[in-house]
Amino acid sequence: MDKNKEKSRREFLVDLGILGLGSFAFGTALFSGYKFEKSKSGQTVKLLTIDGKVVEVDSLLIREVNRDMLTELQERGRKGIPNKSWVMVIDLSKCRNARKCISACQNAHHLKPEQYHINTLQMQDTERTAPYHMPKPCQHCDNPPCVAVCPVDATFKRSDGIVLIDNERCIGCRFCIAACPYSARSFNWFDPKDAELAENTTYDVELNVPQKKGTITKCLFSADKLRKGELPYCVSACPNGVFYFGDENEDAVTNGTTKETVRLSKLLADNGAFQLMVELGTKPRVFYLPPKNRIFPYTENQEGIDS
Amino acid sequence: MALDNSMNKALDSIGPKLFESVNLNKKFHAWMAFLTIMLLICLYAYYTQLRDGLGVAGIRDYVSWGMYISSFVFFVASSLVGMLISAVVGLSGQKWVIPLTRIAEIIAVAFAAVAGLVIVSDMGRPDRLPYVFMYGRFSSPILWDVTVVTTYMLISLLLLYVTLIPDLALGEKYLSWRPKLLIKAYNLLSLGWRGTEEEQKILNRAIKTLLILIVPVALAIHTVTSWLFAVNPRAGWDSTIFGPYFVSGAFVAGLSCLFIAMYFFLKNYKMEEYLTPNVFDKIAKLMVLVSLVYIYFNLNEFLVPGYKLKKFEAVHLKQLFVGHHAAMFWLVQIGGLIIPTMLLLLKSIRKPFPMLLIGVVMLLGSWFKRYLIVVPVQEHPYLPIQHVPEMFKFYTPTLIEVLITIGPLIMVLMIISVLAKLVPIIPVWETAHTSIDTENGK
Numbered sequence: 001m002d003k004n005k006e007k008s009r010r011e012f013l014v015d016l017g018i019l020g021l022g023s024f025a026f027g028t029a030l031f032s033g034y035k036f037e038k039s040k041s042g043q044t045v046k047l048l049t050i051d052g053k054v055v056e057v058d059s060l061l062i063r064e065v066n067r068d069m070l071t072e073l074q075e076r077g078r079k080g081i082p083n084k085s086w087v088m089v090i091d092l093s094k095c096r097n098a099r100k101c102i103s104a105c106q107n108a109h110h111l112k113p114e115q116y117h118i119n120t121l122q123m124q125d126t127e128r129t130a131p132y133h134m135p136k137p138c139q140h141c142d143n144p145p146c147v148a149v150c151p152v153d154a155t156f157k158r159s160d161g162i163v164l165i166d167n168e169r170c171i172g173c174r175f176c177i178a179a180c181p182y183s184a185r186s187f188n189w190f191d192p193k194d195a196e197l198a199e200n201t202t203y204d205v206e207l208n209v210p211q212k213k214g215t216i217t218k219c220l221f222s223a224d225k226l227r228k229g230e231l232p233y234c235v236s237a238c239p240n241g242v243f244y245f246g247d248e249n250e251d252a253v254t255n256g257t258t259k260e261t262v263r264l265s266k267l268l269a270d271n272g273a274f275q276l277m278v279e280l281g282t283k284p285r286v287f288y289l290p291p292k293n294r295i296f297p298y299t300e301n302q303e304g305i306d307s
Numbered sequence: 308m309a310l311d312n313s314m315n316k317a318l319d320s321i322g323p324k325l326f327e328s329v330n331l332n333k334k335f336h337a338w339m340a341f342l343t344i345m346l347l348i349c350l351y352a353y354y355t356q357l358r359d360g361l362g363v364a365g366i367r368d369y370v371s372w373g374m375y376i377s378s379f380v381f382f383v384a385s386s387l388v389g390m391l392i393s394a395v396v397g398l399s400g401q402k403w404v405i406p407l408t409r410i411a412e413i414i415a416v417a418f419a420a421v422a423g424l425v426i427v428s429d430m431g432r433p434d435r436l437p438y439v440f441m442y443g444r445f446s447s448p449i450l451w452d453v454t455v456v457t458t459y460m461l462i463s464l465l466l467l468y469v470t471l472i473p474d475l476a477l478g479e480k481y482l483s484w485r486p487k488l489l490i491k492a493y494n495l496l497s498l499g500w501r502g503t504e505e506e507q508k509i510l511n512r513a514i515k516t517l518l519i520l521i522v523p524v525a526l527a528i529h530t531v532t533s534w535l536f537a538v539n540p541r542a543g544w545d546s547t548i549f550g551p552y553f554v555s556g557a558f559v560a561g562l563s564c565l566f567i568a569m570y571f572f573l574k575n576y577k578m579e580e581y582l583t584p585n586v587f588d589k590i591a592k593l594m595v596l597v598s599l600v601y602i603y604f605n606l607n608e609f610l611v612p613g614y615k616l617k618k619f620e621a622v623h624l625k626q627l628f629v630g631h632h633a634a635m636f637w638l639v640q641i642g643g644l645i646i647p648t649m650l651l652l653l654k655s656i657r658k659p660f661p662m663l664l665i666g667v668v669m670l671l672g673s674w675f676k677r678y679l680i681v682v683p684v685q686e687h688p689y690l691p692i693q694h695v696p697e698m699f700k701f702y703t704p705t706l707i708e709v710l711i712t713i714g715p716l717i718m719v720l721m722i723i724s725v726l727a728k729l730v731p732i733i734p735v736w737e738t739a740h741t742s743i744d745t746e747n748g749k
Contacts, residue, residue, distance in 0.1 A: 114368075114694075114695050114696055114699065115368075116694070119693065119694060120694075121690060121691055121693050122691070122693060123691070136690060145539065145540055148446050148447070148538075149446075149447050149448065149449070149538065149539070150444065150447055151439055151443060151444060151447040151449035151450055152435075152438045152439060152441075152442040152443065152444065153442050153444050154442075169435075169438065169442065170431070170432065170435075171430055171431070171432050171435040171436065171438055171439065172361065172430050172431015172432040172435075173429070173430055173431075173449060174371040174372065174429075174431070175447065175448075175449060175535070177368065177371040178371065178372055178535075178536075178539050178541070178685070179538070179539045179540070181540050181541065181688070181689050182689070182690060183368075183369065183688045183689075183690050183692070185368070186368050187361070187367075187368055187371060187431065188360070188431070189360050189361055189362025189366075189367065190359060190360040190362040191360065213360050213431075214360060214361060214430075214431030214432040215431060215432060276690075277689060280540045281540075282540075
């Protein structure tokens with residue numbers, strides 16, 4: 001009798017379970033059916049794609065990508081712009097330390113005054129040679145020592161020659177700072193500038209904004225500007241025509257001040273161009289034209305001048 | 308235990324004495340309380356670094372590796388003593404080294420285990436530590452370092468444990484006056500060791516395998532650590548002898564740790580019978596040998612670039628020899644290396660107390676030597692340091708940074724202290740075994 005009672009209770013529990021599961025499944029089906037019916041209105045929506053085309057899409061096919069915006073920007077940032085090979089030419093005979101390149105760069109990348117992606121150095125090679133001003137961005141080496149030593153692939157070399165840093169990946173070991181012979185890298189030792197303002201911005205690898213505490217920041221050749229077909233921030237900010245920027249594949253570079261486009265190979269050949277510390281085997285992508293026939297006499301101005 | 312009479316007799320004559328130290332006395336509690344308070348202060352310092360950023364330390368964009376990295380190199384260096392004593396000296400059949408093997412292994416395990424934490428204290432984003440395993444790139448020497456330091460730590464731990472197994476089985480006999488839990492743990496960890504011929508054969512084979520295995524791994528950890536610097540195209544780091552230079556320096560650092568530990572155990576554990584004048588004499592002579600090798604590498608490292616005086620090497624050497632770091636450099640090289648080595652040539656100095664003092668001096672010298680290898684190079688990059696605040700140009704450690712550097716050292720002391728209270732510091736079984744062998748004239 002007792003046994004029977006127990007058995008029947010077990011059976012009852014099993015039945016209850018089946019009933020519960022059944023009604024749950026039915027409810028779910030009903031709900032998804034309702035949802036489908038509701039959205040099956042055949043309406044289309046006009047959308048702007050990443051490459052700037054307006055397209056019409058059925059509203060049914062729309063998936064929210066907000067969550068993956070970061071991943072998408074990171075992936076795009078790692079690929080580089082197809083068929084490009086960016087180079088910069090810096091004409092030392094024209095630089096008089098106006099430091100406009102620096103301020104434009106620091107504004108664009110939310111940098112503190114002591115954080116440089118590009119810095120203008122007062123150089124004197126030996127005691128007996130003449131001093132000159134030298135803007136010094138990252139050299140975007142084709143054999144970059146910084147990329148080799150990064151333990152987590154946070155800094156990487158793109159197909160278009162640019163060396164970038166992904167500050168969502170960087171662990172802050174600063175091996176790259178130790179490895180870079182050009183002192184081109186800077187670190188966010190504290191909370192970055194305007195940390196609160198940029199809180200809701202999605203991180204863009206090609207702009208490196210928002211900056212993040214405890215990660216590296218460096219010159220990006222303004223990869224975000226290049227994506228839009230514009231010249232880098234520093235290049236267009238220069239009042240003295242120091243910078244040329246362009247694509248090595250097209251053998252053409254454009255002066256940021258005069259907007260004049262010239263043949264790269266001719267510019268380099270005619271002016272006796274050189275590169276920094278080639279003996280280290282880094283293969284830089286930045287060329288320098290020697291500081292001869294200077295437009296301005298050298299002055300020790302440290303603060304920068306208004307042009 | 309299935310031991311013959313002579314072994315039992317030998318064990319009984321040393322066992323009670325050597326197991327006496329497996330006891331937590333008041334002195335130990337006071338010492339650990341002191342260390343805990345110190346550690347808490349250091350942990351608070353680390354908390355401020357986590358909260359405010361790595362900038363609470365004196366490191367900046369140019370000198371971006373400071374005390375933390377110097378200390379990391381020092382930790383890896385000191386841990387090499389385990390391999391030197393157990394493997395290099397032990398494998399060559401030197402019986403006098405037996406009383407030192409366990410002390411050396413404990414030092415090795417403590418330093419190797421904490422070295423990883425030192426590296427974490429230098430990370431801007433310690434929360435992203437798992438990325439090293441998730442996204443690791445094997446072209447980076449950091450990956451090599453993580454791999455070999457972990458391997459070395461595990462082998463050292465295994466070596467410490469495997470050589471302990473026969474002693475753990477003796478716990479029941481000699482620790483009957485201690486809490487039941489401890490005896491239970493001893494029994495559990497002894498894996499039912501009874502001391503039969505076959506067990507001994509297996510144990511000896513296992514120990515030998517580990518001893519041989521640990522040699523290349525130990526060489527690798529410090530060679531790879533030296534490559535963290537040598538792979539960078541920087542004057543002063545750009546050297547081909549950094550590997551052996553670091554390894555020989557590591558033996559000096561590790562042996563000075565051992566000097567200090569030996570004095571401590573001699574006095575506090577009353578180990579005169581085992582840490583005999585002969586052991587002190589021999590280990591001091593070993594220190595002279597490794598120091599001479601280290602001095603030889605120093606000579607190469609400074610004389611060769613000093614002869615050529617290439618532009619940037621010249622700037623670097625000038626800073627060391629007569630410039631900003633000259634006082635520290637000469638103090639470390641002469642006071643912390645050459646003079647102690649020469650003193651150890653005198654028989655009257657190869658005694659416990661003078662060796663304690665020499666150990667302290669050489670240990671300090673070893674720490675500051677790593678500072679001199681890491682920091683000055685970065686103060687003189689190829690391109691001038693301009694338009695930055697003064698503190699970017701020369702590195703000055705902050706108080707918080709000093710505390711965060713001391714923290715791991717306290718952890719090492721804690722690990723050594725605890726281990727030295729949990730197990731007999733002199734290998735009991737091996738000592739008894741060796742004494743029988745000597746009696747039998749083997």
